Amino acid sequence: MSWLCCGSSEMSTSFSKTQSQPGEVMNSEEPKTERREAxxxxxxxxxxxxxxxxxxxxxxxxxxxxxxxxxxxxxxxxxxxxxxxxxxxxxxxxxxxxxxxxxxxxxxxxxxxxxxxxxxxxxxxxxxYLPLGSLEKHLHGGSSNRKHLDWDTRMKIALGTARGLEYMHHAAVPAVIYRNLKPSNILLDDDYNAKLSDFGLSKLGPSGDKLHVSVLVRGTLGYIAPEYEKTGRLTVKADVYSFGVVLLELITGQRAADVTDEQSLISWVKNIQKDPKKVPAFADPRLQGEFPATGLKQALEVASKCLQENEIARPSMKDVVATLENLSQTME
Structure with a gap:
């Protein structure tokens, strides 16, 4: 799969570089969960x-x-x-x-x-039990399952998803690679807080001087990072790529991959992104134009960064969280 932007110079959204200590979860204001023995x-x-x-x-x-x-x-x-x-x-x-x-x-x-x-x-x-079910049902389910998600709610879901991945990548020791991010695995509580589920494909990240783990390719078509799909070489940056796809789905309302379409969501976005005047065309029609133009542009830029072909060029989830938090604050 190809990435959206050919070069980082086209990106106007800057990714904040955080200075959290190892094992520290950023944003001390987010709610804490008490450990519950299974x-x-x-x-x-x-x-x-x-x-x-x-x-x-x-x-x-x-x-x-x-x-x-x-x-x-x-x-x-x-x-x-x-x-x-x-x-x-x-x-x-x-x-x-x-x-x-x-x-x-x-x-x-x-x-x-x-x-x-x-x-x-x-x-x-x-x-x-999470009463609102999966993001998949809200974005792509039948009419009886779909509930309108406004722009702020979509960005809240994106930020919550990013925070979950950030915790797994930066607070867990060793890091945990989720390897299965997609809308059906993002569940919502009654206040639309996102929670990652289904950890059956998760892997412990590389330790010592290793830069990656080598595993059989598993996952869902449309969400698998290109380097992992081609080589079986897995790093946390594969999750970053998958997050970029999910963020595009939240923005556009389109599926990542649909066998009835001639091109993937990423290819479709890349084609129309060449013309800046077409940026509003990215937004899910169900939003009926009710979204901040600047917020849409910046959210697309975050997705573009996450979807870069070169895994090294993708931001960390820590930087993605910081950027989305800044985006949320500017929209308030």
Missing amino acids: RSFTFQELANATENFSSENCVDINSFGKVYLGELEGTFEVVTVEKMVVDRSGGAREFLVKVLMLSLLNHPNLINLVGYCAEGDERILVHE
């Missing part, structure tokens, strides 16, 4: 919570299994219960990775792991 559930407890995994309580079906709404006995807490299929290739590994990652990571923009079940052949994850 609870070990019995299969019967989760069967009771979901009315014996009733089809009426099934809210999603993915490649790893089915997701149900449930209510825990005693606390009456509403949760999501992901009943994984472990007889598929890698199913057991995905379960272990998800439990490990969510037990180690703790941030307001990452989904909270309530508990798990590993009884017999059953592998089940219990997460906090």
Whole structure:
């Protein structure tokens, strides 16, 4: 895939260079999440919570299994219960990775792991319930699922997503590479705060003198960084690329890749970006022109930086967060 801008000289938005200490999460004003020990559930407890995994309580079906709404006995807490299929290739590994990652990571923009079940052949994850569902449903779902997202809400979602990645890249030791950023994995609470979910593909980043980790290419078409897709060489900059794609989706309302289209979202944006007069054409028509012209231009520039072909030229997520925070402040 090609990048949007051919050279950084075309970019007017400057990326702030932050000076946080290793392990320090920037922006001390953001809400804190208290660490919650993951609870070990019995299969019967989760069967009771979901009315014996009733089809009426099934809210999603993915490649790893089915997701149900449930209510825990005693606390009456509403949760999501992901009943994984472990007889598929890698199913057991995905379960272990998800439990490990969510037990180690703790941030307001990452989904909270309530508990798990590993009884017999059953592998089940219990997460906090996020009532507004995924960003995918709001941007690309059917008319009954779509809820209008105004410009400020879209930028709030972008900033929350960026903060989650920043935490994984810069506060976790070693760094964690998410490797699976896309709208369906960005969940929203009732105040449109973004939380990253599904850590089954996540990898610990390189340690020591290593600059990357080498792994089989996994991910979703349209979101995979070109250097990772071609070589299997994975760094945190692959997540930065994926974030650029998601930011474009928030701006345009278009899918990253659609087999019915002749070109990808990135190619489409690159083509019309050549004419500055066409910048307003980037915006999702559902916004009905209600967005700041300067904010649109600057958000596109952030996406352009993230999507550069050369991974070294992409900003860090720490710098992306700082830039989006400045953008939010100028829009107030």
